[in-house]
Amino acid sequence: MASVSIPTSNCYAFDNSSRLVDFSGWSGYLFEYDQQQGSDLIVRFCKDVESRSQTGYVGFGRFDKFNNFVAGSGQHDFMQEYYNGDLMGCEQSYDKMGRTAQVNMVCGSCSNGLCKGRPGCICNVTHESNCRVLVDLAIPCDKPGPHVFQGFTVGFHPRSWELVYNGLTQIGFEEPHHDFSFHTGQTQVVLFMTAVASLSSLVQKPSLKVHPDKGLEVRLSGSAIKGMPPTTLSPSMLIVDWRCEVARDTPYEVNITIPVQGYEPIQFVLTKQCDYTQDPGGGRTRGWAIFGVLSCIFLSLQHSFVVEGSFTRRKWNGSVELMLCLA
Structure with a gap:
């Protein structure tokens, strides 16, 4: 089973059932709405929102990738926020962010019958003020993807998430990458796992699989192996001890799986470079015997x-x- 990796762009969201929906193919797609008032409203999906007229254009915000593409409520399936638009006349508006826009998305067609023969369109535009605009947008949505355990992180420090962020395996650890390999002399790696406290009991004990299965001795230990639930205030530790028994030109692959009850398992890959072999004490040998004379x-x-x-x-x-x- 492959890891649930972060999409190729920041244009993705989770629906109300925590399933991943990837809109990367729509990133930058232009939707235009003729307001019949001398100006058109433009939405460049996951890019920006602007109003265009003969006198120029006015920016109503840029897409913010951090937590601003979320599941919607009521008749809307998703909601996007666009911040930090043009300031003129709106210097003090919306927490001093200038002009802003909110795009309410519906998967399918507009209720007012628009979008006929087109792959999505803007259904309606409402100006709350000169500084904020609401946009209703209909768009074909892909089938929801895997059930992601949101809020789960794995990092090299208690408050970091280099390997897994929000349940998604990060680039560099979703598959073997030579550039992300650990060097031969690093015989131990300590990882820290966190999860939402109310759901932390769903996290099961990690397991591993090594490829090739001979040549690298790997052992897991730490509080995660003992079944300690990981929380934000009390992260659980996963300690990876490994020792090179057979040197090779390409790195070894250590696939770690963390089952989560009711969700897709958390999976990531650690790669270990073995330029030389190591004895059980952590030293190195180069294939020849050492004889001592007493x-x-x-x-x-x-x-x-x-x-x-x-x-x-x-x-x-x-x-x-x-x-x-x-x-």
Whole structure:
């Protein structure tokens, strides 16, 4: 089963059932609406919103990739926010973001009968003010994708998410990448897992699969292996200990799977470079035996001393034998 990877663009969203819907193919697509008032409204999907007229154009915001393409409510399937448009006359509006736009999306056709013969269109435009516009947009939507465990992260630090962010495997760890390989001398990698506390009990114990299956010894440990639920305040640790037993030109692939009850499993790939083999103590060997020669010298030392007590005075002869070994 392949990992649920981040889409090729930021033009994606999760529906109300946490299923991934990818709109990357629509990114930049131009929708035009004739307002019959001397200007047209343009939506460049996942890019920007602007009003065009003979005197020029006015920007109503640019697409913000962070948490501004979300599931909608009521009759709308999705909602997008566009921020930081033109400032003139709107310097103090909407938290000082200038002109802004909200695009309410419907998967299918407009209720007013528009979009006939076209792959989507703008159904209606409402100006809340000179500084904010609401756009109703109909667009064909792809079939919802995998059920993603949103809010889950995996990173190299308790508050980072280099490997998995919001349930999606990040670029570089969705498949083997030589540029992301760990070097031979790094015998241990510590990963931190977090999840929404109310859903953390759904996370199961991780497992691994190595390719090729011989030549790299890998062992998992840490609180994640013991079944500790990962939360934001108390991340669980997944410790990967690995040792190169057979050197090879291409990296080894370590596929780690974290099952999540009711969702697609979390999967990512770690690659390990083995330029040389390592002994169990973490040192290196290069394929030739090391022979040591021990030379031992026995020394016998004679020593005489006097022991004096309160009532006696005795002379004692003692001997001490030493063995000195040189490697």
